[in-house]
Amino acid sequence: MQRTELPNMFYGAKRTIFQNAALLRKNMTLAEKKLWERLCKNQLGVRFKAQHPIDIFIVDFYCHPHRLVIEIDGKIHLSQKDYDEGRTAELERFDIAVLRFTNEEILHDIDRVVEKIKMHLKQNPC
Template sequence: MLTGPGATIGKAKKLRQKMTLPEVILWRELRKRPGGIKFRRQHPAGPFVLDFACLESRLAIEIDGEVHSMGSRPAHDEARDIWLANQGFRTMRIAARDVLADLNAVLQFILGECKPLHHPSGGPPPRTGEEF
């Protein structure tokens, strides 16, 4: 389980109250567990808070607004991505404007990346080359 220290957990709780419009719009859909996949919002991860996370798929989802291309933010985002990769997580970055422009396309993109790491219960694992 990916988590963070007390200060990060506190920050995550505060950020849940101050989500951006694109985050709120996306969360309305992700909280419905599309495809049976569970997502978390503003999830603490070490010293960072992830916008969204699918722990089962080890996927971090970041909604990037214009500020992510300014000042020291790109270096901060790269450090976060490297830290997450060292924890076994992939990072998916989605532009906030894409969430506002085509929510359904964003949802399909996210669900396409959320592949479970383990085979479903109730049956054997898939043969090599087969999807499950």
């Protein structure tokens, strides 16, 4: 699907969401830091933003041209599956794809995680 015009990359996020995102960028988890080391500086050929505001949410990583969110799920996510599913559905309403990985996947098999991201980017060109 080729897009000719992309919407604003923040989808109407309010100032407080931007402030909270800045705090989260300063306090990334170990898994977030490890994945960010592989996503930053266009290493995959596209720009990702860390702790990015979208509407009422702050997503872990976002690539606007590909409309791709990457979320990292820690142990807390085991008890909030309904919330995560609803959040994903809301993001998909904006025609944004969501890839989810666990902390363990990132900490123990980062190469496989990066390959899955690359595959998604290749299969869903902007």
